[in-house]
Amino acid sequence: GAVVSQHPSWVICKSGTSVKIECRSLDFQATTMFWYRQFPKQSLMLMATSNEGSKATYEQGVEKDKFLINHASLTLSTLTVTSAHPEDSSFYICSAETTGGNEKLFFGSGTQLSVL
């Protein structure tokens, strides 16, 4: 399958700071990427849809000013958690959608964020 790289794999930060997470499609171009949040032993909750060259589409209840998404190229989307608080601590995972018919979704390796 296609390869999606996500960095960093884990990050610890102080409350009030911002954290940037990168998601890259390594061997394909992705006009659409998705960002999820996953709590322990729970499912994947879609946060937003990242569209190359346009604004992201956020799910209901997700603060767009807190979770900034930039999809500046066909292989890179970034999620910035601004002014992080302990309740933002979670596993964040991205996915990228292949194009060209029969689209499939492939996931990054996830980022464990801990806010102190």
Added chain:
Amino acid sequence: GENVEQHPSTLSVQEGDSAVIKCTYSDSASNYFPWYKQELGKRPQLIIDIRSNVGEKKDQRIAVTLNKTAKHFSLHITETQPEDSAVYFCAAGGNKLVFGAGTILRVKS
């Protein structure tokens, strides 16, 4: 919007037995139904998928069936092995996927 329900939440089987996980969805416009396997601390891995123009698809020990009329689809794993133990997620959608709550599969040797 789409709503996906997945059952059972946990499933224990003896090595060599079959495992079946079922999902129902609500949006008749959904046309893509993938299944993902997630091991602890790792990314979800696409294991099989089916599109709405197909009723069944098989890949070695894994098969998926789709009933569009009833809006449900199922994952079948035959001859289970300990390495099949993981959390399995179904998903349904088109432009956007909605995931089921997951099934913890334990294969006992």
